[in-house]
Amino acid sequence: MISIPELYAFYRQHPHAQTDSRKLQPGEIFFALKGPRYDGHEFVAAALEKGASYVVVDRPEAVLNDRCLLVADTLRALQLLARHHRMQQNIPFLAIGGSNGKTTTKELIRSVLSTTYQAYATPGNWNNHIGIPLTLLAMPPETNIAIIEMGANHIGEMMQYCDMVNPTHGLVTNIGKDHLEGFGSIEGVKKAYNELFDYLRITRGTAFVCQDDTELITLSEGIPYRFTYGASPEARVSGTVVQADPFLQLQVRLEGKEVLIRTQLIGRYNFQNIMAAIAVGLYWGVPIPRIQAGIAEYTPQNNRSQLVEKDGNTYILDAYNANPSSMKAAIENFAALNAEKKILLLGAMKELGAASESEHRELIRLISQYPWHLVALAGEEFAGISHPYLYFPDAASLRNWWKSQHITGAHVLVKGSRSLAMEQVIN
Numbered sequence: 001m002i003s004i005p006e007l008y009a010f011y012r013q014h015p016h017a018q019t020d021s022r023k024l025q026p027g028e029i030f031f032a033l034k035g036p037r038y039d040g041h042e043f044v045a046a047a048l049e050k051g052a053s054y055v056v057v058d059r060p061e062a063v064l065n066d067r068c069l070l071v072a073d074t075l076r077a078l079q080l081l082a083r084h085h086r087m088q089q090n091i092p093f094l095a096i097g098g099s100n101g102k103t104t105t106k107e108l109i110r111s112v113l114s115t116t117y118q119a120y121a122t123p124g125n126w127n128n129h130i131g132i133p134l135t136l137l138a139m140p141p142e143t144n145i146a147i148i149e150m151g152a153n154h155i156g157e158m159m160q161y162c163d164m165v166n167p168t169h170g171l172v173t174n175i176g177k178d179h180l181e182g183f184g185s186i187e188g189v190k191k192a193y194n195e196l197f198d199y200l201r202i203t204r205g206t207a208f209v210c211q212d213d214t215e216l217i218t219l220s221e222g223i224p225y226r227f228t229y230g231a232s233p234e235a236r237v238s239g240t241v242v243q244a245d246p247f248l249q250l251q252v253r254l255e256g257k258e259v260l261i262r263t264q265l266i267g268r269y270n271f272q273n274i275m276a277a278i279a280v281g282l283y284w285g286v287p288i289p290r291i292q293a294g295i296a297e298y299t300p301q302n303n304r305s306q307l308v309e310k311d312g313n314t315y316i317l318d319a320y321n322a323n324p325s326s327m328k329a330a331i332e333n334f335a336a337l338n339a340e341k342k343i344l345l346l347g348a349m350k351e352l353g354a355a356s357e358s359e360h361r362e363l364i365r366l367i368s369q370y371p372w373h374l375v376a377l378a379g380e381e382f383a384g385i386s387h388p389y390l391y392f393p394d395a396a397s398l399r400n401w402w403k404s405q406h407i408t409g410a411h412v413l414v415k416g417s418r419s420l421a422m423e424q425v426i427n
């Protein structure tokens with residue numbers, strides 16, 4: 001078996017890790033991982049054939065030639081290799097955790113820091129036990145600030161990520177009701193994300209904290225340096241929303257001046273995400289005009305709070321994911337929008353465990369507080385709950401109904417958990 005330093009020597013010659021033979025490019029090192037559908041060891045021969053420089057396996061029978069490197073556990077080897085690589089870098093590493101808005105905040109920060117630094121950030125949503133090591137191993141050598149997104153669904157996971165990433169700086173976007181199945185309760189969510197703060201306390205790091213969030217302020221106590229942002233005048237970087245229809249505009253006090261921040265983001269919940277990026281930019285000395293440009297340039301992608309004009313309707317396409325906190329934020333934001341004909345097309349919220357039924361009841365209660373033109377719900381979680389709204393077992397049947405209605409002139413919020421793929425309703 002080879003050791004991590006030996007594996008690292010191979011990686012230095014071929015600095016590209018790959019876990020998927022279908023995407024493999026010649027020269028990459030292929031790690032054979034076991035997943036819910038496949039065992040990567042089935043694709044060792046294919047990876048070698050496609051030109052993998054090396055293949056990392058944890059079964060002696062999968063060693064087909066001298067380009068196959070045997071380790072005790074391929075996933076663990078990937079993670080330890082990534083950790084080893086990170087430890088060679090003497091640059092700031094900012095870790096981003098939290099229930100909602102991690103990817104948006106990360107992308108805004110990337111956009112701001114890239115105006116001035118060789119900033120590198122997690123590609124897409126690679127935020128888990130496989131995505132984080134792949135992120136670290138894909139970091140260009142010229143990087144001088146790294147921004148790493150961390151997505152967890154059980155207690156203990158954030159600390160494991162911190163052990164791998166060794167963040168010098170950290171940011172928890174918020175504490176909400178995400179992944180309640182794994183976290184158990186909102187107390188569990190708090191405990192889980194507090195692990196990033198624990199790590200910063202132990203290592204005497206720096207945290208970016210939203211001053212308006214009393215929970216985060218309390219949880220982050222004891223971190224040697226806290227750089228705060230928010231609406232509160234007490235925050236180191238303080239601002240307010242001056243326009244929110246449809247795109248947010250903020251007025252922010254920066255270095256004694258009132259500065260207008262234009263964005264291409266909708267949803268008041270994005271205020272904190274934007275403020276976080278401004279604070280991070282200011283902390284690292286990005287000049288104000290570049291902070292403005294970095295924020296203004298960012299357009300949300302991939303079904304995250306996107307504004308789509310289609311077939312005579314204005315859609316807020318927010319179908320990337322859903323949990324009780326982000327649903328509440330999206331619905332309240334939509335309810336406050338100045339429009340005549342508002343329609344909700346909502347999918348169920350997944351991974352809520354024992355809280356699923358009560359949270360879907362609570363969602364119905366929230367919806368019922370506002371006057372909508374129409375409400376249609378998809379997903380079995382809504383089936384056993386009494387409500388006066390249109391119900392469909394899945395997104396496909398909701399889509400068929402929606403297409404048959406030929407409604408125009410409406411504002412439509414489309415949101416639901418990833419597995420429902422609610423974007424199909426309008427695509």
Ligand SMILES: CC(=O)N[C@H]1[C@@H](OP(=O)(O)OP(=O)(O)OC[C@H]2O[C@@H](n3ccc(=O)[nH]c3=O)[C@H](O)[C@@H]2O)O[C@H](CO)[C@@H](O)[C@@H]1O[C@H](C)C(=O)N[C@@H](C)C(=O)N[C@H](CCC(=O)N[C@@H](CCC[C@@H](N)C(=O)O)C(=O)O)C(=O)O
Pocket residue numbers: 019020021022032033034035036037038039040043124125126127128129130131132134151152153154157
């Ligand atoms: C393991 C892997 O990378 N799987 C990807 C793969 O899946 P596939 O359908 O092929 O099946 P397997 O996973 O069983 O495959 C096993 C391995 O075999 C490889 N393989 C398969 C077929 C083949 O012909 N050749 C092969 O080499 C395969 O590549 C595996 O290595 O493909 C899918 C489609 O592209 C991928 O979706 C799948 O990716 C998995 C889900 C993954 O974890 N990818 C990471 C890079 C990642 O970061 N993904 C993020 C999603 C992260 C996320 O959900 N975050 C949550 C929090 C999560 C907490 C954590 N505890 C957890 O449980 O994950 C959040 O809330 O944000 C992303 O892609 O967006």
Ligand SMILES: Nc1ncnc2c1ncn2[C@@H]1O[C@H](COP(=O)(O)OP(=O)(O)OP(=O)(O)O)[C@@H](O)[C@H]1O
Pocket residue numbers: 098099100101102103104105125127151173174269270272273303304305318319320321325326329330
């Ligand atoms: N600050 C926020 N508060 C509440 N909801 C938010 C906030 N920011 C974003 N959201 C909601 O979360 C959705 C997903 O945003 P984003 O991808 O940035 O979050 P995430 O935390 O990275 O999600 P994931 O954990 O799935 O990767 C958005 O489309 C929006 O509905």
Ligand SMILES: C[C@@H](N)C(=O)N[C@H](C)C(=O)O
Pocket residue numbers: 151179320321322323349350351416417418419
């Ligand atoms: C897609 C994944 N990152 C996520 O957010 N999952 C929750 C359960 C969702 O899809 O709503």
